[in-house]
Amino acid sequence: MLPGRAGDLARLQCLADGIEPVVTVVGKYNHGKSRLLNELIGDDIFAVADRRETVTLSDRVHRGVRWLDAPGLDADAGAQDDSHALQAAWRRSDIRLFVHSAKEGELDAKERSLLAELRTDAGRTKRQTLFVLSQVDQLADETELQTVASAIGAQMPGVELNAVSSTRHRKGVEGAKKLLQERSGIPALLAALDDALARVPGARAHETALLYGEIRAELAQLRAAQRQSLEALRDTQQRQRHDFSRGLKAVIDKVGGDIAAMLDALGEDHAIVPDSAKDAYAITAGKLERAHIQIAYSRACIEIDGFLAGHGVIDLPSEQHTAARSLNTVMIAVMGVSVKFRKDLRRMFCEEPGRQRMQREFGHYYERSGDRQALASLIAQTEAAMAASDKASAALDQLEERA
Ligand SMILES: Nc1nc2c(ncn2[C@@H]2O[C@H](COP(=O)(O)OP(=O)(O)OP(=O)(O)O)[C@@H](O)[C@H]2O)c(=O)[nH]1
Ligand SMILES: [Mg+2]
Structure with missing residues (x-):
């Protein structure tokens, strides 16, 4: 009855299923999304490769959280499967990790518009997005990291950057080097995620009430017009x-x-x-x-x-x-x-x-x-x-x- 509400209804269906909180990744391909999820879970679950790799959704429940790996978005991603997978990831997720590789420098137009969309959505549904600056080990030094960070800060004022390196984290874990693990940014990101996860039940309640309210009002309006x-x-x-x-x-x-x-x-x-x-x-x-x-x-x-x-x-x-x-x-x-x-x-x-x-x-x-x-x-x-x-x-x- 309300074609424009198809996405919201699908989201309500997900919410009605009442499954564990869902964390997904969004961002361009090859920016280290799958590998980041693997580091966060502590297991090599998702396929990682030096090319366009993830094309469908796959998920894994770990520590009471459903981790959802999603395809990267890119201008040449013409395949229908990809856009379906991206829509599904958008629909299913409670928390989005927006992943951008530090070695790419600034955000491109597509990333900026996606991030703006995520922020608008956060304002409306209270679903949260954490910004992850990935692959920071690819930068020469701390100064370069600061340059990239302030360039992105200028593009997206107020954005909080979680700088991480999956490579460093892995090395730290394998070599049992605590400092390297800390410096990878992964523990800090996990702590930020824990905070965000704690807010998920409240956010879901808000979103549920919001969507039912909006759809009801629209249906009532339609009914009155009919x-x-x-x-x-x-x-x-x-x-x-x-x-x-x-x-x-x-x-x-x-x-x-x-x-x-x-x-x-x-x-x-x-x-x-x-x-x-x-x-x-x-x-x-x-x-x-x-x-x-x-x-x-x-x-x-x-x-x-x-x-x-x-x-x-x-x-x-x-x-x-x-x-x-x-x-x-x-x-x-x-x-x-x-x-x-x-x-x-x-x-x-x-x-x-x-x-x-x-x-x-x-x-x-x-x-x-x-x-x-x-x-x-x-x-x-x-x-x-x-x-x-x-x-x-x-x-x-x-x-x-x-x-
Ligand atoms: N140096 C370095 N390389 C990384 C890091 N994270 C990921 N990579 C490499 O970057 C490449 C892409 O990583 P993926 O995790 O497959 O990237 P993705 O964003 O999932 O890519 P798609 O699935 O194609 O969207 C792989 O070769 C990874 O090993 C990192 O922190 N540092
Ligand atoms: Mg991937």
């Missing part, structure tokens, strides 16, 4: 029907009145006097009478037809079509093609049952006309969309209950 358009459509439907019925009645009144006046003014009725064989080519009073009635009938039909055409009631619905195309009109279906006798004319146009029949049958074909059908189907669609909104609300409640 109700409003349904009411407007139904109003239109009723108003149109009312106008049609009233307009048709006026036309019927008019033609009925004309016909009654014409009939009342007539003298002796000759129509029922049968013509004899000798009259075959003669103009008889009976013939004249019948022609007269037929003309009055045609006039009335033309007048009604004009009104119907103005309301889009012309052709019969396709399932009523016959091979004789000229007969496929509503007018002919309801009124027939000829009337020859006074009593028939009176019955059709001047007497109440006849007039009511016209109202009823033209009303029926009016509802079958293209515009009215389109309106009816729009109403049905809106009703279905409202039902879908209600279903979405119920599903959201269910998800919240599960959490």
Whole structure:
């Protein structure tokens, strides 16, 4: 129902699963993300290589934390799998380690925009990002490190840098050299991570309430808009029907009145006097009478037809079509093609049952006309969309209950 909320819903689903805190890495490829995770866990879990290596997500639970290795982002990362993996990492993680290799110097545009996005997200959801300046052993000395650090500080004011070297840490661990381990920055990063992890339950509670609140509000807004358009459509439907019925009645009144006046003014009725064989080519009073009635009938039909055409009631619905195309009109279906006798004319146009029949049958074909059908189907669609909104609300409640 809310395409723009797909990501938030997927995140809520993750939160509802209630798994251990998830720490992931973000940053460009080959900046030492996988190796950093290995050092933090103290085990060579994730593949490390001197080229683009990680392409899918992989994770490992260690010390009550789910460590999630993710692909690096880069301009040439065209593969769909990568972007799916990145989206999933974004969705699943509580804490992001933004990894940038010190030997690259400043942040590039892509990194800056990603970092800005992470900060915005932190402001909104309270999910935290730690900035990791990796591979610092690649720099010549402390002065160079300061240069890089202040350049990045100028790009991203207020950013706290965790400078680390996975290589140093590994050497320190393998050689049991405490000082080297300390100087690798990994213990300090682990301490910062512990602080961040301690804030995860509170952050999750905040984020959960925020997302449910926002989605509920948006659903309610959508539902209100749907109700409003349904009411407007139904109003239109009723108003149109009312106008049609009233307009048709006026036309019927008019033609009925004309016909009654014409009939009342007539003298002796000759129509029922049968013509004899000798009259075959003669103009008889009976013939004249019948022609007269037929003309009055045609006039009335033309007048009604004009009104119907103005309301889009012309052709019969396709399932009523016959091979004789000229007969496929509503007018002919309801009124027939000829009337020859006074009593028939009176019955059709001047007497109440006849007039009511016209109202009823033209009303029926009016509802079958293209515009009215389109309106009816729009109403049905809106009703279905409202039902879908209600279903979405119920599903959201269910998800919240599960959490
Ligand atoms: N000198 C030095 N090299 C490092 C350090 N960390 C990682 N490397 C090397 O940098 C290369 C890339 O490391 P990875 O951990 O695979 O990099 P990644 O960011 O995971 O790369 P992708 O998986 O492709 O995104 C490997 O050759 C690592 O051995 C470090 O602290 N110092
Ligand atoms: Mg990797």
